[in-house]
Amino acid sequence: MKRRALILLPALAALAFCGGAHAQQVLKLSTTTSTENSGLLAYLLPAFEAKTGMKVQVISVGTGKALELAKNGDVDVTLVHARAAEDKFVAEGWGVDRRDVMYNDFIVVGPVADPAGIKGGKDVLAAFGKLAAGQARFISRGDNSGTDIMEKAYWKQAGTQPAGTRYVSAGLGMGEVLTMAAELQAYTLTDRATYGVYQAKTGLAVMVQGDPRMFNPYGIIAVNPARHPGINYRGAKQLIEWITSNDAQARIAAFKPAGQQLFFPSAR
Incomplete structure (x- = not known):
């Protein structure tokens, strides 16, 4: 029995090593619904996986x-769009190696009939003022997403907000909120990428765009290995370097579903 055990030990050790190596090849990425709903990640990540041999597990x-x-160490790297929150995350020591990746913009969308009379405007605060004073409904994501954070900032700057049942806090992702806005003939704030995917399904029209305050940058951040030693920091660094490389940046620029560019590369 001892001889058999001695023979089995190296084999078991090898299996354990392989299992550990295999587990290390999984990279966990938390990201916003816009990067997932738009199809961007399904378009980008296969090239990274083929290059590195890693499998990216996306949590949208x-x-x-x-x-x-990311703060809890449940993922290795995060790709998000709320710069103030990102800077706070890094300043508090939860993330490292933040890099700019891309940008697009926010837009206000609503029913084609435009009962609030805001279509064609380029001042988001003026449009929000009209929405608060009118009778149309506004659907808020209400989920502490980057879009939700920006929307709340606009209401605060406008100094007003729709009252009562005219303001609906959905607690849902962007695609679901666009669908709800279409069903209720309501307005909402959305990133342009998700709207581009849902435009035909919802029939909602762009009402307000072009305000510099609606600029929407995306950044990627590795979880700090000093806080969470068990994370795949090596893989996180590889993804950061790849997604900000000339190759990936060109792929982002070339991503044009239905002929429309949804994201613009911004890595320096």
């Missing part, structure tokens, strides 16, 4: 939840 949630998952 709002920015607030994506950063919380």
Whole structure:
């Protein structure tokens, strides 16, 4: 029995080593619903996986939840769009190696009939003022996402907000909120990428765009290995370097579903 045990030990050790090596090849990424709903990650990540041999496990949630998952060490890297929250996350020591990746913009969308009379405007605060004073409904994501954070900031700057049942806090992702806005003939704030995917399904029209305050940058951040030693920091660094490389940046620029560019590369 001893001889058999001695023979088995090296084999078991080898299996354990292989299992550990295999587990290390999984990279957990928390990200916003816009990068997932738009199809961007399904378009980008296969090239990274082929290059590195890693499998990226994507967890698509709002920015607030994506950063919380990173803070808890439940993921290795996060790709989000709420710069103030990102800077706070890094300043508090939860994340490292933040890099700019891309940008697009926010837009206000609503029913084609435009009962609030805001279509064609370029001042988001003026549009929000009209929405608060009118009778149309506004659907808020209400999920602490990057879009939700920006929307709340606009209401605060406008100094007003729709009252009562005219303001609906959905607690849902962007695609679901766009669907709800279409069903209720309501307005909402959305990132342009998700709207581009849902435009035909919802029939909602762009009402307000072009305000510099609606600029929407995305950043990628590795979880700090000093806080969570068990994370795949090596893989996180590889993804950061790849997604900000000339190759990946060109792929982001070339991503044009239905002929429309949804994201613009911004890595320096």
